[in-house]
Amino acid sequence: LLSDLINKANGLNRANYTSASLKAVDDVMTRAKEVLNNPEATKEEVKTAVAELTKALAGLEANSVKQGDKTVSIKTGDETSLGMLMSLTGLSLLSFIGYVSIKRKED
The missing domain is CATH 1.20.1270.90 (AF1782-like)
Incomplete structure (x- = not known):
């Protein structure tokens, strides 16, 4: 032991x-x-x-682990993936709203 x-x-x-x-x-x-x-x-x-x-x-x-300290932790990329997903979702939503808005003005 x-x-x-x-x-x-x-x-x-x-x-x-x-x-x-x-x-x-x-x-x-x-x-x-x-x-x-x-x-x-x-x-x-x-x-x-x-x-x-x-x-x-x-x-x-x-x-x-202090904010921004990379000496102790290992970056897995999870935050980046989540951030990118949220950005793409927001961009898609804004594009859709813009498209609907333009379509309404045309009608």
Whole structure:
């Protein structure tokens, strides 16, 4: 279990979390690796390391994304597609209204 938690911590995308919460994980990771690599470690030491690392991982805080910040988030294009769809819908509606208005004037 301790080895799995260490692997999980090593596999984190560090750009997604605050530096303060990552520091807490890093501090616990140092102790956890010492326990894992110690063949003389007691069950109590392993349990303590597991509990501390679990708590540190649970305490990770995600970075908040500021307006226009592209360093943390991945742009999926969803906003662009929605914006384009709304623009085309509005343009179509205006064209239809214009067409109906011209037709009425002709009649």
